[in-house]
Amino acid sequence: MNVDTLIVGAGFSGSVIARLLADNTKQKILVIDSRDHIGGNSYDYINQFGIRISKYGAHLFHTDRQEVWNFISAFGSWEPWEHRVLAKVYPGSGNDIFNYVPIPVCIQTIQNLYDPSVQNEDDMKRWLDAETKTIKVQPPYKNSMESAVARFGYRIYNDFFYSYTLKQWDKPPECLDASVLQRIPLRYNNDDRYFTDSIQMLPSCGYKGVFEHLLDHPQIEVRLNTDYFQERHCFNGINCTVFTGPIDGYFASRGLDRLEYRSIHFDEFTVTVEETDAVIQPASVVNEPSMRVPYTRTVEYKQFLNQRSYYSTLVREYSTSHGDPYYPVPNERNMKIYSIYQQLAERETEKERRIVLFLGRLANYKYLNMDQAIGNALDNWQQWTKEGLIKIG
Ligand code: FAD
Numbered sequence: 183m184n185v186d187t188l189i190v191g192a193g194f195s196g197s198v199i200a201r202l203l204a205d206n207t208k209q210k211i212l213v214i215d216s217r218d219h220i221g222g223n224s225y226d227y228i229n230q231f232g233i234r235i236s237k238y239g240a241h242l243f244h245t246d247r248q249e250v251w252n253f254i255s256a257f258g259s260w261e262p263w264e265h266r267v268l269a270k271v272y273p274g275s276g277n278d279i280f281n282y283v284p285i286p287v288c289i290q291t292i293q294n295l296y297d298p299s300v301q302n303e304d305d306m307k308r309w310l311d312a313e314t315k316t317i318k319v320q321p322p323y324k325n326s327m328e329s330a331v332a333r334f335g336y337r338i339y340n341d342f343f344y345s346y347t348l349k350q351w352d353k354p355p356e357c358l359d360a361s362v363l364q365r366i367p368l369r370y371n372n373d374d375r376y377f378t379d380s381i382q383m384l385p386s387c388g389y390k391g392v393f394e395h396l397l398d399h400p401q402i403e404v405r406l407n408t409d410y411f412q413e414r415h416c417f418n419g420i421n422c423t424v425f426t427g428p429i430d431g432y433f434a435s436r437g438l439d440r441l442e443y444r445s446i447h448f449d450e451f452t453v454t455v456e457e458t459d460a461v462i463q464p465a466s467v468v469n470e471p472s473m474r475v476p477y478t479r480t481v482e483y484k485q486f487l488n489q490r491s492y493y494s495t496l497v498r499e500y501s502t503s504h505g506d507p508y509y510p511v512p513n514e515r516n517m518k519i520y521s522i523y524q525q526l527a528e529r530e531t532e533k534e535r536r537i538v539l540f541l542g543r544l545a546n547y548k549y550l551n552m553d554q555a556i557g558n559a560l561d562n563w564q565q566w567t568k569e570g571l572i573k574i575g
């Protein structure tokens with residue numbers, strides 16, 4: 183096979199490396215993916231109602247890393263977009279009254295739900311101090327319950343985080359690494375945006391368009407519907423492989439314990455509306471942090487970039503343990519098992535001939551946002567070329 187580098191996975195991790203190789207070497211690069219499309223979990227498309235939807239859940243691009251933006255913005259056209267999420271909260275237990283409030287928790291959240299007198303940063307600090315004063319846990323937090331109650335107190339923890347997390351991970355927060363709930367910020371001001379990064383964008387050509395541009399290079403060949411695990415014998419002659427699939431799948435023949443992942447079942451439905459700008463729910467994403475419904479959130483895709491249509495497509499997300507691996511589950515058991523796979527991966531990379539490089543959310547068993555996946559690919563590229571694992575020129 184006339185290929186210098188094989189890239190397994192056409193998500194951001196694999197596609198960025200493919201493009202760097204094509205732009206900086208004379209290599210022939212083969213990118214394979216088991217799915218029937220490029221783009222990995224960021225893939226989107228326009229459905230039969232003319233609405234752009236993401237196949238694997240809403241994807242909002244946000245970053246503070248200018249070099250990541252400099253790199254990716256060259257591929258496709260992008261528009262500024264600030265993401266806002268409302269949570270449908272039933273405060274306290276046992277009553278049927280709910281309120282749509284901003285998450286991350288900010289002044290407006292507290293005013294609407296618990297205490298209208300909270301007006302400014304000082305009030306917010308006082309209110310939260312009162313909520314957390316009896317909580318004794320100290321950093322470093324042992325788990326996500328500790329990291330949440332220390333910041334928010336039990337009332338917010340129960341109304342926003344406990345049940346949502348149980349639905350999402352099938353585990354209570356005390357059985358998950360502190361990092362899971364540390365992802366969610368707490369705002370002492372009235373900033374109700376989901377992210378505060380300096381760069382927040384959506385591709386107006388869709389992520390599909392971005393990936394088409396990324397992989398459009400005469401040295402890159404893309405082969406879809408090609409599963410590495412089933413066809414790896416066909417690629418034996420290739421000296422360098424960049425693997426972005428699940429690391430425990432790569433080493434499956436060793437018979438070690440498998441890693442745990444969460445998947446999502448997407449339940450899509452479309453309704454007609456009277457005006458092209460009419461929408462169904464009060465925000466593009468409505469989180470459901472209550473056990474009254476089994477899904478975690480509903481996304482109304484039309485709201486992203488203010489799409490116009492006499493239809494609206496909504497997607498409910500049900501977390502499940504079956505299906506494609508999306509989320510690594512960060513807890514002690516999995517991190518212990520992952521460290522064994524990591525050692526195997528290091529040995530595979532050190533081989534003199536036929537090196538294998540592991541990259542991305544699944545191969546590094548780490549929750550990565552898109553900008554982190556792109557940033558990691560750029561950083562690893564620097565490292566690999568410095569160490570001579572990949573030769574430029
Ligand atoms: P992936 O995109 O998962 O790509 C890996 C590819 O490898 C896949 O296409 C897979 O089919 C392929 N593959 C796996 N095994 C094999 C095999 N054996 N043979 C061939 N191919 C294989 N990030 C944000 O920044 N903002 C968001 O709003 C956001 N929302 C998200 C919502 C959800 C529901 C999920 C699951 C993730 C979200 N992310 C978001 C994260 C984002 O999806 C990841 O950062 C990104 O997908 C990581 O890219 P990757 O290339 O590492 O992995």
Ligand code: UDP
Nearest residue numbers: 269285342343346347350362363365469471
């Ligand atoms: N989370 C929660 N309630 C919410 C939103 C998030 O409990 O309303 C928790 C949940 O455990 C989730 C984690 O915070 O898995 C991270 O949320 P985020 O929205 O960042 O996750 P993603 O969009 O990647 O699913």
